[in-house]
Amino acid sequence: MDQSDGIVLVGCGNMGFALLEGWVGRAGIAADRIHVIEPMDQLRNRAAAAGATVYADAGELPQALRPRAVIVAVKPQVIGAVLGAYRRFSGKAVFISIAAGVPIARFEATLGETAIVRAMPNMPASIGLGVIAAFANVHTDDGQMAEVTGLLGAVGNVHWLNEETLVDAATAISGSGPAYLFHFMECLEEAAIAVGLPAATAQALSSQTVCGAAALASASAFSPADLRRQVTSPNGTTAAALDIFTAEPSLGDLVKRAAIAAHRRALELAVG
Numbered sequence: 511m512d513q514s515d516g517i518v519l520v521g522c523g524n525m526g527f528a529l530l531e532g533w534v535g536r537a538g539i540a541a542d543r544i545h546v547i548e549p550m551d552q553l554r555n556r557a558a559a560a561g562a563t564v565y566a567d568a569g570e571l572p573q574a575l576r577p578r579a580v581i582v583a584v585k586p587q588v589i590g591a592v593l594g595a596y597r598r599f600s601g602k603a604v605f606i607s608i609a610a611g612v613p614i615a616r617f618e619a620t621l622g623e624t625a626i627v628r629a630m631p632n633m634p635a636s637i638g639l640g641v642i643a644a645f646a647n648v649h650t651d652d653g654q655m656a657e658v659t660g661l662l663g664a665v666g667n668v669h670w671l672n673e674e675t676l677v678d679a680a681t682a683i684s685g686s687g688p689a690y691l692f693h694f695m696e697c698l699e700e701a702a703i704a705v706g707l708p709a710a711t712a713q714a715l716s717s718q719t720v721c722g723a724a725a726l727a728s729a730s731a732f733s734p735a736d737l738r739r740q741v742t743s744p745n746g747t748t749a750a751a752l753d754i755f756t757a758e759p760s761l762g763d764l765v766k767r768a769a770i771a772a773h774r775r776a777l778e779l780a781v782g
């Protein structure tokens with residue numbers, strides 16, 4: 511096999527596999543050009559079944575391999591132990607880290623002056639509907655940024671940030687955000703039961719309402735605020751509910767406090 515121009519994927523858990531599926535299924539990248547290092551048999555076998563070239567350990571990678579990108583998708587706690595094995599690709603490949611809270615400086619300490627992108631994807635990436643906030647260090651050139659936009663764009667929309675600290679802010683919004691919406695679905699389901707709906711109906715109505723509203727907001731030319739006004743007649747049922755959401759403490763205040771707490775925690779984890 512030609513060993514130039516492939517992709518190295520370090521770690522093929524939840525997010526690593528979502529990327530692999532996106533590259534093969536949506537970006538049309540030849541699966542065998544994706545070199546996956548994954549110590550867990552089950553996850554390695556899953557990657558192999560998707561067509562990737564797999565290894566249990568970085569030491570098994572062919573010496574002649576010249577990847578254009580190295581994606582680091584392991585848990586933040588193991589980055590320090592894992593990274594050294596990929597130093598030989600430094601200065602040639604662009605490194606992409608999706609590890610929450612690990613600053614680029616930590617990568618540069620091991621890899622030296624090389625192109626490194628720190629990215630924050632989110633869970634809907636697993637169905638190609640993610641959003642990815644990304645920041646590139648000064649050693650990343652335009653061609654490499656286009657390359658990264660293509661690779662991460664296979665699982666969602668890529669938004670470039672011009673300051674690294676904003677990755678932690680994005681973590682509090684789009685990284686953790688799906689869980690906020692899942693929690694809202696849970697709350698709506700509980701409310702549905704409280705107003706008398708049977709459990710199965712409560713679950714179906716609440717989850718489809720959130721999915722349908724999100725799809726509509728995404729497809730519509732109107733802003734969420736416009737859409738809200740369109741479905742709220744004065745003195746009607748929706749207005750009665752929104753009066754509760756906007757009374758103290760308002761839903762807006764709670765969401766802001768929640769995001770600030772997530773941001774603070776992202777910063778704590780980054781220095782920890």
Ligand SMILES: NC(=O)c1ccc[n+]([C@@H]2O[C@H](COP(=O)([O-])OP(=O)(O)OC[C@H]3O[C@@H](n4cnc5c(N)ncnc54)[C@H](OP(=O)(O)O)[C@@H]3O)[C@@H](O)[C@H]2O)c1
Pocket residue numbers: 520521522523524525526547548549550553583584585586588592608609610630631632633685
């Ligand atoms: N999942 C998300 O929604 C999400 C969102 C944003 C960012 N992230 C970030 O993405 C990263 C991965 O998260 P995840 O949810 O995909 O975690 P995960 O499912 O635990 O996947 C990480 C995988 O890497 C493997 N691994 C450990 N050491 C390795 C090594 N030396 N070489 C190669 N692979 C190794 C792990 O194996 P073991 O289990 O044996 O350790 C595991 O299978 C994290 O840094 C996280 O912060 C995830």
